[in-house]
Amino acid sequence: MDLREAVDQVMQRWLPRSGEPTVAVVGPAGSGRSTLVAALDPLLPGVRVCDGAADPGAAVTVLTFDASAPIGREELGLLTATRARGSVAIAVVTRVDAHHDAATVLDRDAALLAEYAPGAVTGRILPVSATTGRGLPELQEAVERALGDTGPTSHRRRAELDSARTLVLATAADLRRDGDAAALRERRAALVADRDGPRAEAGSALRRLSALARVDLTHHVADRVRAGVAVLRAELDRSGRSALHAFPDRVRDELGLLTAEVDATTGAALDALAAEVLGSPHPVAGPNRPPPAVDDPQPRHRGVEDRMMILVGASAGAGLGRLVVAPMSEIPALDLLALPLPLVVGGVAAWALTRMRGLAADRAHLRLWLAEVASQVRSGLEQRVLARLVELEAEVVDAVQRAHRGRVRTTEDSLVALDRELRECMARSSGRLAAVERDLLVLERALAEPFERVLRPSPQ
Structure with missing residues (x-):
């Protein structure tokens, strides 16, 4: 040709x-x-x-x-x-x-x-x-x-060739830019960049929310234990001897209510944490640790001070008895009461002081026991709360990993399809660009030749 x-x-x-x-x-x-x-x-x-x-x-x-x-x-x-x-x-x-x-x-x-x-x-x-x-x-x-x-003049024919060359150059530039392939590459880059994005975001959110939940829940446990101990201490200060015997059972009842309230608050907080990290509600398991146990207080051992209190009571009672019978010494008929009455008053005073001293000592003993129980209960509840938090973190991480594996499989399938489409697009573009460049070479050669050779169209 x-x-x-x-x-x-x-x-x-x-x-x-x-x-x-x-x-x-x-x-x-x-x-x-x-x-x-x-x-x-x-x-x-x-x-x-x-x-x-x-x-x-x-x-x-x-x-x-x-x-x-x-x-x-x-x-x-x-x-x-x-x-x-x-x-x-x-x-x-x-x-x-x-x-x-x-x-x-x-x-x-x-x-x-x-x-x-x-x-x-x-x-x-x-x-x-x-x-x-x-x-x-x-x-x-x-x-x-x-x-x-003979057809168009040289000027007109050259103008047509120039127009065709401009059109061919613009088409070649578009093919080199390859807008379809560029869009496919952008989609592929977005898929690759977004493949690990949700997992990283979920991990960051889990760390942040878990730390906040740990702080909030431990503070909540401390506040509730402190409030409960304050109520029990006030009751202890008003308790009589019979109420002191039932005080350990009262502490156990209060501890049960406190544990239930802390478990409910912990469950609500963990539900909110899982829902925010996973983007959907997630069932949270209940506590798998027993509630803190409270041992009975040890019996109070009577010491030297108790015996000294008996002597002090007897001495005070004897003195009080003498004061009472002193006016009776002027009456001969009452001389018989001068000896037994001080003994009776002294015995009663000794018994009363001993009882009061014992009640005060029992309250002090139970108050020390209550402080130990509060420390033990607080530690046990914090362990109970933190154990649930750690278990939830493991469950959320496992759920995130399962979702990530599914997302990776979907992304890989999409990447395979995009790569295949990109290769086909590049092959089409390469073929079209080669054909356009051949036409451009023909037009440039024609414009460089004399009019009579190639610019004048062939006779029909």
Whole structure:
């Protein structure tokens, strides 16, 4: 295949021509171009005659000048545009039947064209009347002769080749940028970047929320134990001897209520933590450790101070008895009471002081026991809460890992499909780019050759 045939094929691919030649009729408003189109169209079978602005693909352009006045700047502008497109220009003066001085106007137009646009039109200016048919056979002959000529001029053909080259260059640039492949690469990069994102975000949220929950729950346990001990201590200070015997059972009852309240608060906090990390409700297991146990207080051992309190009570009672019987010594009949009464009063006083001292000592003993129990209960509840928190962390991590494995499988399937689509897209783009570059090489070679060799299209 020689260069001319290659150029014709490239031009047919990028700037295909219609199957019929085109004749464009242009002219100023009121010049009668529409009437001329209607009269010329039946005379040119197989030719498309259009009215209005000149078609860029028109092989011939008929310029209509009005017979009422010589041509001016507008007509010369239309002629210049026609010459720039390389179309064959034929000038006519219309409506010559309606103006008696049409011949003078025609001569004036010919002189103006010879002065300002020499050689711009083919042949002479034809006088035409679409109403009477004058000049139409001559115009038909001129158009057919122009259409049967060798085709577009060198200037027009080069302009077409330049247009085709610009279009080919733009297409090649688009293919090199490869917008489809770039979009696929962006989607692939987003998938790869987002593959581990949810797991990292869930891990970070779990660490943060777990630390906050640990602080909040241990503080809650400490506050509740402190409040419960304060209530029990107040009850202990008001308790009598019989209530002191039932005090350990009262402590156990309070501990049961406290444990239940702490478990409920812990469960609600862990539910909220799991839901926020996983994005959906997650069942939280209950406590798997027994509640803190409370041992009975050890019996209080009576010491030397208790015995000393008996002696002090007896001595105080004896003194009080002597004070009572001192006035009775003046009465002989009451002398018999002087000896036993101090003994009785002394015994009662000793018994009362011993009882009061024992009650105070028992309260102090139970108060120390309550402090030990509070420390033990607080430690046990904190271990109970933290054990549930650690178990929940393990469950949440396992759930996150399961979700991550499913997400990785889905992402890998999507990546495989994207890679396959990307390879196909690159193969298509490479093939299209190679074909476009071959066409571009043909056009650049054609533009570098002389007109007579390749710019003039092959005869049909």
